[in-house]
Amino acid sequence: MDLRGRCRRRAAVPLRRHLEDILRPIERLREALDSDGRSSPGRSGISGGAFGMTLTAHTLTFGVLAAIAVFSALGVVLQRDPVRSAIMLVVNFFSLAFLYFSLQHEFLGIVQIIVYTGAIMVLFLFVVMLLRVGGGSMLESRDLKRALGGGFAFALLALLASQAVLPFLTYKDPVMPASLGAPQAVGTALMTDYVAPFEVASVLLLVGLVGSILLAKRRA
Numbered sequence: 001m002d003l004r005g006r007c008r009r010r011a012a013v014p015l016r017r018h019l020e021d022i023l024r025p026i027e028r029l030r031e032a033l034d035s036d037g038r039s040s041p042g043r044s045g046i047s048g049g050a051f052g053m054t055l056t057a058h059t060l061t062f063g064v065l066a067a068i069a070v071f072s073a074l075g076v077v078l079q080r081d082p083v084r085s086a087i088m089l090v091v092n093f094f095s096l097a098f099l100y101f102s103l104q105h106e107f108l109g110i111v112q113i114i115v116y117t118g119a120i121m122v123l124f125l126f127v128v129m130l131l132r133v134g135g136g137s138m139l140e141s142r143d144l145k146r147a148l149g150g151g152f153a154f155a156l157l158a159l160l161a162s163q164a165v166l167p168f169l170t171y172k173d174p175v176m177p178a179s180l181g182a183p184q185a186v187g188t189a190l191m192t193d194y195v196a197p198f199e200v201a202s203v204l205l206l207v208g209l210v211g212s213i214l215l216a217k218r219r220a
Contacts, residue, residue, distance in 0.1 A: 058102065061102050062099065066095075068091070068095040069092055069095040069096055069099065072091040072095060073088075073092050076089045082128045083125070083128060086124050086125055089124070090117055090121055093112060093113070094113070096116075097109040097110075097113045097117070107186060111186075115204075115205065118208065119204055119208030120204060121208075122209075122215075123204065123211050125215070126208075129215065
């Protein structure tokens with residue numbers, strides 16, 4: 001019996017060492033995840049691994065809104081009907097406004113909706129309806145022009161992608177001042193460094209208001 005017990009204990013030692021070798025990387029991974037959780041207790045999400053990011057609800061919302069903004073911008077360019085293109089531009093403006101909201105800059109989001117979606121889009125629609133531009137007369141080009149335009153668009157996208165990959169891989173959470181996007185800071189910047197663009201925006205608002213009145217009278 002002693003001989004059999006010794007044989008069993010000797011056979012169990014290599015098996016135990018083999019199991020420890022298998023479980024050791026799992027223990028190291030668990031310790032690393034625990035240390036990450038302790039280093040950032042205010043954030044909860046799925047670790048991004050080599051990207052150094054954490055997938056949270058805020059990051060996911062930002063990604064969805066950014067995708068909507070990109071596809072709506074492509075729709076503005078690719079639509080043949082100018083009215084549909086203007087509608088896609090409205091979607092793009094709203095997605096940008098919600099991006100500002102997701103970054104906790106409510107003032108910029110409200111200004112985005114009021115100035116761009118409210119005034120500039122009315123100006124665009126006023127020009128389209130005044131000129132009576134139809135969808136069939138737009139974007140009529142030959143195959144050579146389409147090929148050149150497609151090649152230029154592909155080169156531009158490749159350039160933008162090459163410039164965006166490296167910052168994405170080395171991404172770190174930026175440290176933003178508390179006054180960024182606040183009404184006081186925006187008002188001070190508008191009244192000091194950006195007076196001329198602010199006055200131009202006021203003229204655009206006036207033109208949009210006049211255009212909306214003319215459109216309402218024409219429909220009536």
